[in-house]
Amino acid sequence: MMTLSIKTTLLSATILAGLTSAASAATYMRGNDGNPETLDQHKTSTVAEANILRDLYEGLVVYTPTAEIAPGVAEEWEVTDDGLTYTFKLRDDAAWSNGDPVTAGDFVYSLQRIMTPETGAKYANILYPIQNAEAINKGEMEPSELGVKALDDKTLEITLAQATPFFIELLTHQTGLPVHPASVDAHGADFVQPGNMVSNGAYSLTSNILNDKIVLTKNANFHDADNVAIEEVNYLPFEDRATCVRAWEAGEVHSCSDLPAEDIERLRGQHDTAVRVVPYLGTYYYALNHKDDTLADPEVRQALSMAIDREFLADEIFQGTMVPAESFVPPGIGNYAAGSPVTEYFDMSMLDREDKAAEILAAKGISPDSPVTIELMYNTSENHKNAATAIADMWSNLGVNVEFNVRDASAHYAHLRDKGDFDVARAGWIGDYSDPQNFLFMVESDNDGFNYANYDNAEYDGLMDQAAAETDLDKRAALLQQAEGLFMRDLPFIPLLYYSSRSLVSPDLQGWEDNIQNVHATRYLSLPQ
């Protein structure tokens, strides 16, 4: 009897604490990956920023709760047959948080601002398909020469340099969000500060304290304000994912944007449906330097890929939070009706694959008796280390000895960027938009930034060029599939795993739909009592 009453007291105390600490139910305590580096949509680059900016602003198009594209400020649009000119009709009731109407001129101003070199926009290049954009960003042309025109207050025309079938996808990125011109003119870079910021989304900015929290309040002037249920959002930055999990379990936050892999199994056991591990648009891979003597041989590269047990990496190293990869372009991506090509050896058993790999390498004179040594470079992280150790072990059976070279992230990527010497290097890629081009363009021979492998294949480049010019989406998908076939044959990168997004979502939070982009605008969510 005694123990029972103590338990009930403790239980009610727990419930009470949960209720009070999560503030009133209309306030959504939202765990975010970390502190945003900026709230300026033209300087932004991170996912943490994208989440907040999506609540603050509305672009021409938006994502639905299931990450499909839907009209945003633009209620409809037309594309000319050559795929070069887009005409957007803006909705009449689109308004800024101070009551000003959102006009086509605001978008012209915004797109010119992101291309202006002095803005120092990290993601300016994502909008290079717009006519003259790259030249303006290089400082060779005036911002006024950008291919964006306001035909009238509610009609916006964007002209592209060449047909870009995924252009509408590009506009979902936070770089396509408009700024309020009068605020930028009045406050300069400080237009992002609370009190200065005027936004056109479902929420407006109330306060922003670095590494503490960012408070957004419902914007009464938003055109769909009637359907926005949550009055206030508090974005809490969690650099330590375990801290967010504890805060969630203590009832202090409603959702976490990432989880430590080692906690997943326990959380699944205790809070089954709250744990959301969902395929994500990203690939974890090893780049192979094609200029290296050993790795210059395509068959050696195939053997190395064959011998990697991806199931083991996904299940044991990443605790089921990653998916074994059999292609470079992750499944579920848009504009890829044809899908990734099938690579034969993924149908074979692991033992057969190891034998085949050993056979190929033996024919090249590589075996445990006459081993070769390659250097594997990765950036500091417990998971990267464990994965590299496991792969080194798998390769050592074939007569390939691995030496590790570990640096912190800045040094690692600077080394790759500066074309420093390496054999094998770990990297990962998260798509900016849902289109296979956003993955396959990385190893085009003229892609200085991302082609770590120094892959140089005219046939591949030709297919990518053809795809870029093709406006028929099915034909284009077929061309991209051929290109990915060459990719998997030549292996500039060995794809290892597809990323998953990992969230912890309170059962109190309604309207959260799992999706491949991992986008969850607060305007679609609610916290019923």
Added chain:
Amino acid sequence: MLSYALRRLLSAIPTLFIIVTASFFMMRLAPGGPFDQERTLEATVMANLNATFGLDKPLWQQYGIYLSNLFQGDMGPSFIYRDKRVHEILAEGLPISVQLGATALILALVLGALLGSIAALRQNTKTDFAVIAVATFGITVPNFVVAPVLSLVFAVILSWLPAQGWGQWNQMILPVIALALPQIAVVTRLIRGSMIEALRSDHVRTARAYGLPTHMVVGKHALRAAILPAISYLGPAAAALLTGSIVVEQVFNLPGIGRYFVIGALNRDYTLVMGTVVIVAVFVVVFNLIVDLLYAVLDPRVRYD
């Protein structure tokens, strides 16, 4: 004593200058820059960013600009947190770190002195062994174990206190305990040792011979001498405590400045690292001075003329 303090403060200026110069150039020696991330930036974009932040200028010129800004109280723009300047970031976080650190420091001094004195007075009894055992435990168990365990027990399991965050008084309790525990342990051990010695000294024996009650002997005569080693330990410790701890800040999600040492260095946020270096250097200089002055107050044998 005032002129001594002034002289010490003046001599700190060249010290700070050397620290700033050394850390400026050491930071730049590290491979990679603030814009090297998982995603390589387009060459044009990189050139624009370098121009925006003046990284395209020769290094000596950047150093000159940094110094001249610093003299005007401007620590430059942060390379990562682009909406704020470094002194704004530090001004937001420093009061929080100082509040946490000062509370932990006072707690450590008071509890440490109390426990240490008790152990010394009951030397080689069960009480003494218990205090020493707890203190040894406190020194050996690291912060990154204590902090999450505290949060797990008191926030998640018992729901007595918040697991994280800043702004309410009860959000301070767990982080202060996590910060203070190792310091309490160290101070306890230091006080115990010096107290045992002090209790055997001539002036304490004299005080006892005069028939003064124990609390007067210990509190007024022995403690004054016994606390000196703890004070000289706490000088540098205070500088570290008041400028925050990355572990405690991350575990309890606190907006202090401790994290900027590590995160700033990993991100190659040159100005942010420089800013924290300057703050810590100033704190260390000031606290060492305070310790020396306290010595003069507490120990009649020390005089500065």
